[in-house]
Amino acid sequence: MAYARNNLLKGILLSATILGASPAWAQNSDVDARLDRLEALVNGLIERLDAKEANQGATASGDAEVAREAQRTLQASRRLAERTARVEQKVAEQAAVTQKITEQTDAADGFNVGKTRVTYGGYVKLDVITERTSGGQVPSGSIARDFLIPGAIPVGGEASGFDTDFSARQTRFFLKTETDVGDDHKIGSHIELDFMVTSGGDERISNSFAPRVRQAYITFDNWLFGQTWSTFQDVAALPEAMDFIGPTPGTVFDRQPMIRYTKGGFQIALEQPETTITTPAGARIVAGDDSLPDIVVRYNHQGDFGHLTAAAIGRILRVNEDDFGLIDDSSFGYGISLSGKLNVGERDDFKFMATAGEGLGRYIGLNIVNDAAVRADGSLTPIATYSGFAAYRHFWSEKWRSTISGSYFKADNPVLLTTGLVTDQSWNIFGNLVYSPVAPLDIGIEYMFAKRQIEDGTSGNLQKVQMSAKYKF
Template sequence: MKTRKVRGGLRLLLLSATCMTASPLLAQDASVDERLDRLEALVEGLIERLDAQQMAAQQSEAELRAEQKAMRAQSEALLAETQRMQSNNQPLEQQLAALTERSGDGFQVGKTRITYDGYVKFDAISQRTSGGQLANNSILRDFLIPGAIPVGGNASGFDTDFSARQTRFLFKTETDVGTEHKLTGLIELDFNVTDGGNERVSNSFVPRIRQAVISYDNWTFGQTWSTFQNVGALPDSLDFIGVTPGTVFDRQPLIRYTNGGLQIAVEQPETTVTSPTGARVLPGDDQLPDVVGRYNWSGDWGSFTAAGIVRQLHVSTDDLMGVDDSAFAYGLSLSGKLKVGEKDDLRFMATAGDGLGRYIGLNIVNDAAIDASGNLDPIFTYSGFAAYRHVWGAKTRSTLGGSYFKADNPILLTTNQVTDESWNAFANIIWTPVPPLDIGVELMYAERSLEDGRSGNLQRVQFSTRYNF
């Protein structure tokens, strides 16, 4: 229709123009008709070309709209998928961000992020022991071991030692195993309580494994702090532990399940027995793991932990005249860290139980003794500590602490040459000139008494520097 109108309009236009310029001579009418026919043919050709171009343009526009619609649909689908993936990956991203924040020196190996930390520590210790001179290789010269304090000697001893053996190094790993699971690892080394080295030439000591742990979601496998111990309650001391007589302290292989504040674990068993001569015997033939249950509470006020343990003590050895027996052991420990004011805190622990010997104070007494019938008799103990930390300012802090241990030894079975009680007290001041570096001085007094009434004490001054990295 549109083409006919255009053609008609052009015909009228050409006819009008021709009539206006036509000669009055009738002989020219034929030539005018011919020219009109030629012009009409040209116009029709032009119109056909315009129609073809218009149809092509309409077709291209339709194809472009279809292509744009398809691209828009694909973009919307891709955006939705990206948002879904981002939502699913958010926890993992947060974990990786936190890991990077904790250690900017970490590095990536495949899907595993590796970070590290630890510290370099130097100790200078001068101490006097009232019960006699300490042996050159005595572990008591590095840190407080209550069961090693000399008693009943005729002369006191005085020793000064420098050491860097508490220096510690940790590797931490976190492997990307998807958004539904979390896999981490930890290896920790130090140089304490190891062979090698001497104070004469090299002072070279071999490293040891403190911790080697695999964590998968809620499960922990490997060697780490016993679930019965609350590491977070330990005081801020320069000594390795600080309140050794009154604290649970044990690292060992275990399997642990954690769900919120609840922890349940089975841990390496090991029975320590006092022989009829008072000697310590390690049979090494335990049958069942130690079982620990624990619950942790925390809030703005601080933290509190309640832990219980059940053990089977077992002996089957010729070292104890062919004794073959087992006994039930148990214990309960309450501990925590309570905030006092804006920056101060009070840390504490109270523990009691039957057959807990190796868990308390670095095995001050043994788990059990042997009665006249060849049966195990668990030894009851109770212990505890308290430590108050005061922050003087942005760079200085101090801790005042003390601990106590008591054993109810069956002396008819253990003799009266075993430890009856032990206690200690300490005070320190620690200065932090820059945040990674601590410099401090600590004074300590510790005492140990035997069942026969003999006792010995230790007086110590310790200077330490520690660079945390």
């Protein structure tokens, strides 16, 4: 009997210890009830053993002591269970807070649609532009009043007054997706719209403009299919400007459909071909007879210093007599471009680009000159061009910064084939001051001076003051 009683008491002690120490059981709603039943059982045993102790001596006394030990263990187990429950409650509360923070972060980064993650961004921008041209009036509603187009600066005419335009059409929106397809593959897309260089409203009533596709492409692992910035252009080298582009005469600037492969810093792309030609009368022909894509190879090197980019392009310029009578020829165009961003001090930077080649016309400065000219026999001669820019950005403080920039373009036109009315050279300088009261908001003012000279020596300039407010989201 004594042996059985001891085993029973040992079982009670073991049960109490397990119930009190187990974190999983401490969260169970019936733990207290189990401890209550065990405690009642021990109390009953103690009462009976105390009664026997007077009659049976030491044996009953020993049993009673074991029962009291069980009672003490139960009490300790109850305290342990209560502490464990409080710890588990705190852990659960912290997990809930963490989950809420995660959900808020996820919401800020986008949202899920099935297996697809969708993110978005862009900016809203207001521009107030006051400009004057020395060589003629730029018509109201012309895109040449929205941003600098070097080839459209008037020459040889009467100076205009200062014309002022308000516009929000540079506002931009993009949508990105990433879909989980498993098997270690990555697939995504990018669609981007703005309202520049499109038809639509007027300045009298609605000031509304139709949206246009800026970029639309698919990415699959290292591949890109669709329309984006030309691989020949280093977008990251463009300086901060209130103008739509800024150092326009000296920069490569082109978006077009392509197939691109990227491996580390190396890129190779097959891009949309398009040949622009200057006729002996000085007119521009967009041939549309191209049969082979433009080929671009590029290498990007990044480090703590900033980044450097080298790119080369090869093109087949082509025009067919089916469209333009006696003009039927093809020629080879090529070019190289070096660009980059160099960090200066803690926050300042220096950006630059230098580009040279033959048959690059439509890639430079918004097609300042054409790719080629037509000889008398109908054959093509590529036009050589040289261009570049440099820009320095300085941070006066965390909220104030400025950029100064200068750019230059020069064409080696075969004047006997193009006449003296095509652009020989163009350059511009600008400086700005930008204030960011909070990180997503920029408020800036910029002064720009630009000049264009044609082959016969006639020139014209543009002076522009631009104020902008831009909210990035």
